[in-house]
Amino acid sequence: MLKKERQALIIKQINLHNKVLSSDLSLTLNVSEDTVRRDLHELAQENKIIKVHGGALSKSYNVTSQQSDTYAYEEKNIIALKTISLIKEGMTILTSGGTTMRAIARALPSNLKATFITMSPLIALELIEHPNLEVILLGGKLSNDSKISVGGEVVNRINEIKADLCILGINGLDFDGITDSDWEIVQVKKAIINASRVVIASTISEKLNSALRLKVCNLKEVDYLITELPSDSPTLLAFKEKVNHIL
Amino acid sequence: MLKKERQALIIKQINLHNKVLSSDLSLTLNVSEDTVRRDLHELAQENKIIKVHGGALSKSYNVTSQQSDTYAYEEKNIIALKTISLIKEGMTILTSGGTTMRAIARALPSNLKATFITMSPLIALELIEHPNLEVILLGGKLSNDSKISVGGEVVNRINEIKADLCILGINGLDFDGITDSDWEIVQVKKAIINASRVVIASTISEKLNSALRLKVCNLKEVDYLITELPSDSPTLLAFKEKVNHIL
DNA sequence: CAGGTAAATGCAGGTTTTTGCGTTTTTTGA
DNA sequence: TCAAAAAACGCAAAAACCTGCATTTACCTG
Structure with missing residues (x-):
């Protein structure tokens, strides 16, 4: 067995169980404990696992760095699945940034053939x-805080596009429409909506009934409103008449 | 048996089993292990497989998000510091992608005021x-494997720029110049070099004296060659007359 | 077609990696 | 505090690797 292959298996084990014992690995991999220890040591040096006495732990097990993108993880996953159900083979899809959109990107089926256009480097890398x-x-x-491309150039470019679908991450949404707090982002979102045949607004229910400073669009421009709630939830009832479809 | 034919078989084997052993291949292909190694080496340089001690692995073998970005960590940090010493306040700097460039981006002093232009979303996010x-x-x-923007649009855009500095990540460099294995990337790199007053080539010494299929530029177009080695190292001696400055 | 050039391959050697095994040191838990 | 488990250290053998070189083969070119 190749060394790298063995190390990949160790990583797999760790991701699966969140921990491994040197002695266990020695048995399952049929190598001496010394070799296992050396492997663990190497992986630890490469910052892939955390070495402890007796074995190793998964890094994400006790890492605090990026919890923001796992905030409301469950909810966002539900939203992702609902949103994905609207995506069909061969579509051209415009998307903005945001952690909800990132969850969607991650949950896409791997055999999907489609074209995605985005101004978010993070989303692009996921896709x-x-x-x-x-x-x-x-x-x-690049905007410093939202980490997406902004400015006239982006808007111009979006205007040249005609997409089948756009998936909008939402920061504020109430009866009067979709709102946001950053002027540049609002411009980009307006352009996206304009360039797409069908507009999907995906958001966790927490952001419903909250309004921010700047208006993006009216609700009647939104074709689908997707949240983690079941479509007959009372929270959503009030939006029924304003938005075309609610999932 | 033809060389290409043999390499095609190797690829097939790898796609089938996700790995190959040099010793196995030597037997099944009826050639010496040296020849197999040379084949594997070539395929690895062309980015088709991953060469490891004892054989090779499929590229998609373990695509956990960020595994190779700590390879040669120490070396790359030295390179980063040397490279940064050339960057001055207010400069406009063009950069390509690559893990060395990423180390540089991370090591930049936080009070530096400058403009960076890049086609790599990963580098952009670091910056x-x-x-x-x-x-x-x-x-x-976005190119699937190199994870940078490619195509005519990028090249056109670069041509509109006049930058003070460009920092080139290097994949192959020998007396005859800088080389790379991907046609699209070569186009982008050529454009970058053309658009910059000063060209810096940053690379770990491992990649010196290795040549890939496609030529990017001659050494005389490079103003600074930066490696982790001290500038009077024998490895670098030979480059002294070809490159303007060696750090 | 002769002669020259370049590519491909195998081989000899020296070097580096990998690995297991004693031995010694450190950590852990009672 | 002590003993068992784990880790670290040093060593040696085997495997894999690299480098340079010689041989063969294919490919030009006049």
Whole structure:
């Protein structure tokens, strides 16, 4: 067995069980404990696992760095699955940034063939992991806090596109429409909506009934409102008449 | 048996089993292990397989998000510091992708004010963490394996730029110049070099004296060659007359 | 077609990696 | 505090690797 192969198996074990024992690995891999220890040591040096006395632990097990993108993890996963049900083979899809969108990108089926256009480098990198997708990244000046490309160039470019679908991450949504707090982002979102035949607004229910400073669009421009709640939830009832479809 | 034919068989084997052993291949193909090794080496340089001690692995074998970005960590950090010493306040800097470039991006002083232009979303995201930098991300079709924007649009855009500096990640460099294995990337790199007053080539010494299929530029176009080695190292001696400055 | 050039391959050697095994040191838990 | 488990250290053998070189083969070119 190749060394790298063995180390990959160790990583797999750790991701599965969140921990491994040197003695266990020695048995299952048929190598001496010394070799296992050396492997664990190497992987630890490469920052892939956490070495402890007797074995090793998964890194994510006690890492605090990126909890923001797992905030409301369950909810966002439900939203992702609902949103994905609207995506069909061969579509051209415009998307903005946001952690909800990231959950969607991650949950896409790997055999899906489609074209995604996005101004978020983060989303683009998630999407490119799916080998059958074509990913177009819109460039421009990167916004420091939202981490997406903004500016006239992006808006111009979006205006040249006609997409089948757009998936909008939402920061504020109430009866009066969709709102946001950053002027540049609002411009981009307006352009996206304009360039797409069908508009999907995906958001956790927490953001419903909250309004921010700047208006993006009216609810009647939204074709689908997707939240983690069942479509007959009382929270959503009030939106029924304003939005075309609620999932 | 033809060389190409043999290499095709190797690829087939790897796709089938996710790995191959040099010794196995030597037997089944009826050639010496040296020849197998040379084949594997070539395929690895062309980015088709991953060469490891004892054989090779399929590229998709363990695509956990960020495994190889700590390879040669120490070396890359030295390179980063040397490279940074050439960056001055207010400069406009063009950069490609690559893990060495990523190490540089991470090591930048946080008070540096400068404009960075890149076609790599990964690098862009690293750079944007530095609050005083302006980051321009060049968009386009994302290349599946190199994870940078490629295509005519990117090249066109680069041609509109005049930068003070470009920092080139290197895949192959010998007396005859800088080489790479992907046609699209070569186009982008050529454009970058053309658009910059000063060209820096940063690479770990491992990649010196290795040549890939496609030529990017001659050494005389390179102003600074930066490696982790001290500038009077014998390995670098031979490059002294070809490159303007060696750090 | 002769002669020259370049590519491909195998081989000899020296070097580096990998691995297991004693031995010694450190950690852990009672 | 002590003994068992785990880790670290040093060593040696085997496997894999690299480098340079010689041989063969294919490919030009006049």
